Amino acid sequence: MNARKVAVLGATGVVGQRFLRLLDGHPWFRVAEVVASDTRRGKPYGEAVQWLDRGDPQDAVRDLELKGPDDDLDADLVFSALPSGTAGPLERSLAARGFAVFTNAADLRMEEDVPIVVPEVNPEHLSLAEDQRVRNAGGGFVVANGNCTAILLSLALKPLRDRFGLRACHVVTLQALSGAGYPGVPGLDALGNVLPYIPQEEGKVESEPQKILGTAQEGRIVRASFPLSATCMRVPVLEGHTEAVTVRLEEEASADEIRETLRAFRGRPQALGLPSAPRAPLVYRDEADRPQPRRDGPEGGGMTVAVGRLRPDPILGWKFVVAGSNTVRGAAGGSILTAELALASGLLS
Amino acid sequence: MNARKVAVLGATGVVGQRFLRLLDGHPWFRVAEVVASDTRRGKPYGEAVQWLDRGDPQDAVRDLELKGPDDDLDADLVFSALPSGTAGPLERSLAARGFAVFTNAADLRMEEDVPIVVPEVNPEHLSLAEDQRVRNAGGGFVVANGNCTAILLSLALKPLRDRFGLRACHVVTLQALSGAGYPGVPGLDALGNVLPYIPQEEGKVESEPQKILGTAQEGRIVRASFPLSATCMRVPVLEGHTEAVTVRLEEEASADEIRETLRAFRGRPQALGLPSAPRAPLVYRDEADRPQPRRDGPEGGGMTVAVGRLRPDPILGWKFVVAGSNTVRGAAGGSILTAELALASGLLS
Amino acid sequence: MNARKVAVLGATGVVGQRFLRLLDGHPWFRVAEVVASDTRRGKPYGEAVQWLDRGDPQDAVRDLELKGPDDDLDADLVFSALPSGTAGPLERSLAARGFAVFTNAADLRMEEDVPIVVPEVNPEHLSLAEDQRVRNAGGGFVVANGNCTAILLSLALKPLRDRFGLRACHVVTLQALSGAGYPGVPGLDALGNVLPYIPQEEGKVESEPQKILGTAQEGRIVRASFPLSATCMRVPVLEGHTEAVTVRLEEEASADEIRETLRAFRGRPQALGLPSAPRAPLVYRDEADRPQPRRDGPEGGGMTVAVGRLRPDPILGWKFVVAGSNTVRGAAGGSILTAELALASGLLS
Amino acid sequence: MNARKVAVLGATGVVGQRFLRLLDGHPWFRVAEVVASDTRRGKPYGEAVQWLDRGDPQDAVRDLELKGPDDDLDADLVFSALPSGTAGPLERSLAARGFAVFTNAADLRMEEDVPIVVPEVNPEHLSLAEDQRVRNAGGGFVVANGNCTAILLSLALKPLRDRFGLRACHVVTLQALSGAGYPGVPGLDALGNVLPYIPQEEGKVESEPQKILGTAQEGRIVRASFPLSATCMRVPVLEGHTEAVTVRLEEEASADEIRETLRAFRGRPQALGLPSAPRAPLVYRDEADRPQPRRDGPEGGGMTVAVGRLRPDPILGWKFVVAGSNTVRGAAGGSILTAELALASGLLS
Numbered sequence A, B, C, D: 001m002n003a004r005k006v007a008v009l010g011a012t013g014v015v016g017q018r019f020l021r022l023l024d025g026h027p028w029f030r031v032a033e034v035v036a037s038d039t040r041r042g043k044p045y046g047e048a049v050q051w052l053d054r055g056d057p058q059d060a061v062r063d064l065e066l067k068g069p070d071d072d073l074d075a076d077l078v079f080s081a082l083p084s085g086t087a088g089p090l091e092r093s094l095a096a097r098g099f100a101v102f103t104n105a106a107d108l109r110m111e112e113d114v115p116i117v118v119p120e121v122n123p124e125h126l127s128l129a130e131d132q133r134v135r136n137a138g139g140g141f142v143v144a145n146g147n148c149t150a151i152l153l154s155l156a157l158k159p160l161r162d163r164f165g166l167r168a169c170h171v172v173t174l175q176a177l178s179g180a181g182y183p184g185v186p187g188l189d190a191l192g193n194v195l196p197y198i199p200q201e202e203g204k205v206e207s208e209p210q211k212i213l214g215t216a217q218e219g220r221i222v223r224a225s226f227p228l229s230a231t232c233m234r235v236p237v238l239e240g241h242t243e244a245v246t247v248r249l250e251e252e253a254s255a256d257e258i259r260e261t262l263r264a265f266r267g268r269p270q271a272l273g274l275p276s277a278p279r280a281p282l283v284y285r286d287e288a289d290r291p292q293p294r295r296d297g298p299e300g301g302g303m304t305v306a307v308g309r310l311r312p313d314p315i316l317g318w319k320f321v322v323a324g325s326n327t328v329r330g331a332a333g334g335s336i337l338t339a340e341l342a343l344a345s346g347l348l349s
Helices: A014-023 A087-096 A123-135 A148-164 A201-205 A208-212 A255-264 A268-272 A328-344 B014-023 B087-096 B123-135 B148-164 B201-205 B208-212 B255-264 B268-272 B328-344 C014-023 C087-096 C123-135 C148-164 C201-205 C208-212 C255-264 C268-272 C328-344 D014-023 D087-096 D123-135 D148-164 D201-205 D208-212 D255-264 D268-272 D328-344
Strands: A004-009 A029-035 A077-080 A100-103 A141-144 A166-175 A215-217 A220-222 A228-234 A241-249 A282-285 A305-313 A317-324 B004-009 B029-035 B077-080 B100-103 B141-144 B166-175 B215-217 B220-222 B228-234 B241-249 B282-285 B305-313 B317-324 C004-009 C029-035 C077-080 C100-103 C141-144 C166-175 C215-217 C220-222 C228-234 C241-249 C282-285 C305-313 C317-324 D004-009 D029-035 D077-080 D100-103 D141-144 D166-175 D215-217 D220-222 D228-234 D241-249 D282-285 D305-313 D317-324
Touching: A004 A014, A014 A029, A014 A328, A077 A087, A077 A328, A087 A100, A087 A141, A100 A328, A123 A141, A123 A215, A123 A220, A123 A328, A148 A166, A148 A201, A148 A208, A148 A241, A148 A255, A148 A282, A148 A305, A148 A317, A148 A328, A166 A201, A166 B166, A201 A208, A201 A228, A228 B241, A228 B317, A241 B228, A255 A282, A255 A305, A268 A328, A317 B228, B004 B014, B014 B029, B014 B328, B077 B087, B077 B328, B087 B100, B087 B141, B100 B328, B123 B141, B123 B215, B123 B220, B123 B328, B148 B166, B148 B201, B148 B208, B148 B241, B148 B255, B148 B282, B148 B305, B148 B317, B148 B328, B166 B201, B201 B208, B201 B228, B255 B282, B255 B305, B268 B328, C004 C014, C014 C029, C014 C328, C077 C087, C077 C328, C087 C100, C087 C141, C100 C328, C123 C141, C123 C215, C123 C220, C123 C328, C148 C166, C148 C201, C148 C208, C148 C241, C148 C255, C148 C282, C148 C305, C148 C317, C148 C328, C166 C201, C166 D166, C201 C208, C201 C228, C228 D241, C228 D317, C241 D228, C255 C282, C255 C305, C268 C328, C317 D228, D004 D014, D014 D029, D014 D328, D077 D087, D077 D328, D087 D100, D087 D141, D100 D328, D123 D141, D123 D215, D123 D220, D123 D328, D148 D166, D148 D201, D148 D208, D148 D241, D148 D255, D148 D282, D148 D305, D148 D317, D148 D328, D166 D201, D201 D208, D201 D228, D255 D282, D255 D305, D268 D328
Parallel strands: A004 A029, A004 A077, A077 A100, A100 A141, A166 A228, A282 A305, B004 B029, B004 B077, B077 B100, B100 B141, B166 B228, B282 B305, C004 C029, C004 C077, C077 C100, C100 C141, C166 C228, C282 C305, D004 D029, D004 D077, D077 D100, D100 D141, D166 D228, D282 D305
Antiparallel strands: A166 A241, A215 A220, A241 A317, A305 A317, B166 B241, B215 B220, B241 B317, B305 B317, C166 C241, C215 C220, C241 C317, C305 C317, D166 D241, D215 D220, D241 D317, D305 D317
16 A cells, blocks of 8 residues: 555644654655645745754655645645644635545534544544545545543543443543643743643533544434533643543442453454554553653553552542543544544545 | 740651741740751751751751750640651650640541641630640640641631531642652652652541541540542642542532632631731632642742632532642641640640 | 832833832832833733732732833832833833833843942942933933843852952853743743753853943943853753852962852942841852752842852862842842942932 | 673663663663662562653563572673662672673773773773783673763764864753662752752763773773863753863864864764664754753664754853763663674674
């Protein structure tokens, strides 16, 4: 199979840079176009970008000329790392032009025809993309990935809900600075401090998991109906979100059963052997003081979510801690895995 | 009134140093004795201590000669900043020798005859100290203050429970490094990371508030019976704990009523005008991104606890965020305020 | 003496906020006017400001209505915390209108008629303000304080130069985030990192000390002529600059003589007992691992500079480490002390 | 070629863990033995270690049984990550038993018969190991790598000294926490602070580079004689040292010539294509705000040292900034590259 040509929108931002890093040497995808706002149009990527990751952008990308959002794109599919607000209209328009768009932006996530796909959790939601293809003259579509926190949480909840049922979920998050983009949180606010509020975050975390864990029926998603409470905080961590999760399950479960269920969880990406699929989407750590975002976030190349500290909860039943990479599994890596799933499912032919 | 002579036990540790700082210039108490382990006995305090706070120890203390735990103490009362394990037996023995001991250590907190006093919350629990005085030949007694997290939480829960009743409380804490003592958490673990576990902390936070909010009856405390769930984490903050609190109240309450109740809260220290009493034990902050430990921890000299972000919770009813100083209100300052209350109540005569 | 009415320009920025904090309860000065850019004009200060310091602005200032830069000001003197670029023209115009302006901005520092005053170092440079008064119809003038790093360095160099002569000085600085203003350095750049460059900083540090240590002659400053090399870096510290200083002295000196010289240093503010004058402008710390910015920056209320680690240098002769508060001694506190000196010297009558 | 069997001494410490990580999948070396203090002897490595790096130790090592220092070792060569003090005698004894020992410890570095090898700088110093082989009955020897800071500095100085001559060097370092081992620097000291002192560090940095840059003559090293001044500080960075370097060169040089000289530098590891050799030992970065330890430390897998900010220095002539990985190039990676060089040079046959 020849590598598919890929365009990355919002290529100069934090998430865009992560897309480029993860696509470097990808066996199925090759970055052919980098797109940014019109002000940088025409410049070589390597000159226009303020590279925030370690080292430098890879050679193959450095010399690509930045295109504007309305330019012709020589690409088979599009990854969007656009900021909220500008993302939605542009992504719709690209779909109308026939592109398969995999977006990390929040704008269209809750639109009825757009699925939020976490490949191990709800691969069948890609059927909504099929429906879009039919409606869009050019056969384009938009598939979203979720909010970073919602993705990590959905992965941990999925096997528990499947096996024991899920009545309620309460989560308090300790989120990394990289989730806020660049320049993002000022150092004077972040250093040695906790910011107990992230604009618009709790609303996303309290609504996206129910859609992700919902059922695709007649071209739309019937949402899972459990109540979900989120408190989202920013902590002085560079990369990796931590979530203190409390759940009420429908059925009785022992700690051993829960741990076993989390450890045994595999999804379609593992079955298909997709290039970005980790060996397991979840690991359960037995150490008393894990998972930690700095040490467990990079697990599985950032695609594995770590769970630990399972204990009975006197109010809701069970509580545990989740940590994972917000920029890989929770953003660029999640979109890429979804695109791999779409390609393997015949959606990109 | 002449200043009472005070001995500080564990004077060279993190909490001991905070005691000394707070007692510097205190109108009622004067540091007359500093006590440490036998290995440092006989040295001038200023030479023996590795001073961790800013600047230097105050002049009046620098030249005091360190005593050992079994030495005679020329003191009217004792503040204990001893580490757990050694604290309990020594404090009992000092009480038997006739000393009024105000301890920050955990060892005796859950003993039936020892009250955990948070002066604005349960000043009437000092009656257990009266009972101890009767039993101890020399008229000594031990009064504990609570775990730092439990103190801050109890202060926030007290007015809500009094007005609306409290059915359940769920808390996730983001605790500062200073709570772990010195050397405490290695920099390699702390920097840019979250440690999702603090040894023995959750047990304290899940049991002390019910005792603090309990009722003194016939020489013992009948504990409040609401379920309390705690998840305690360490974050790279120097000073100031943050708590994400969710509560189920017994009665209906509006957001305005809750805020008003928190803001109106005053206790006996305010009524008595005790030297270390802040104007109000709680402040409610209306800003979306407050309270923050670094900015709100120092409120009221570290004796005021800040609350904010009150929102409905889809599972338990209400949620909010608490931040306060773990070393002042949650440790040394709390003990000092309790001693002031005891003195003003005639317990030290 | 009645308190002089003071206007603070740039009152909503990081340095402006520090001015307000330091002027709270000042015995000689009372904040009567707060001035910001026109966009915030007319709003109460407490509403317009994003308060970055702990707690809240003091009550007396919270309700003051923000004025614009061209409004009439009911003030006896002006403190300027304006950003570079806008500061210079506005300060000149205020001086022309008759105001005594004490500025923290860099714009006019190297102007021939404007002195950079560090009160313990060069109080006699205030004579240039006298000259300005004569020239300005209204009797106004501008006095600058130096760059934060330059102020701390000049204080450490002054007594050494006076006693031993100074042939050359090499300094590498580790500067705090608060020096960059707000929002300043992004958290993603600052956390767990060193930024080896601060725009325009090295130029200031390599030129201002020679002016500060120069000689006032015939209405201008003849600069000291020693070569000075500066490398300025940003480190993840909130407050307090550290400087690794190497010097070549003209005369032989022993370590004891140097330490003694630093410790004995006093200036006119100490002689006059100015309200903001610390007991000593310098302290020398004997501990191997001091001075540290977090622990020694607050020394003397932030007005004392700490020196330590004096050792022979195999190339230039001597090296030592300096740490001090960049926002107090290095900014707002320095300007206030200069204004106190000016008042005590009869310049504000 | 079959992979050589390797023993790692001090395998449970910070540097030992880094050795294991870097040796995972190494084409020439296979970890066959892990050695720790006697207290852990007999336990599987995976149980005995408190793994500090991300994720987990590699499978191949997890199940190895820890040996004690006096046990028989089935190994062709030994990497030592022992702490100072215990390292020296044990390494001498292993050499006497016939082992080729590549050590990261400081104990033997300044011994006359032990070379400090930085493979791109002084590969010819391996001749001292040849001499040791002759003397040791079993043909064993000890080769040291330098102090982390000294290694990075020597790499930057080598091409400049070769081309322009070096009269003097002054360096101020900002060193990462990982250099202090584990538990190392307490979080309470490190967070938001600078520690201006690292025990015994300056002595090493002021003496090792002259040996590294010296000349092997008649079985010993004649040291380079330029004066070197070091001030070593600890900053809140996890990994990656930064060095502010000032040099006096013997000959005139232009900035372009210096940059070109740094960029063109290659050594024997590059010529031989050793497995751990980076493409170039140095990179020069043109951005105003680079190199940064967090972003440039990982360059070349941690084996490339980044240089930037070249500017004239008014006292010594030139100044620049160096950043590199203290745990890879400055420790374990440096030793491994030296062992590769020794193998390629026939020293291990």
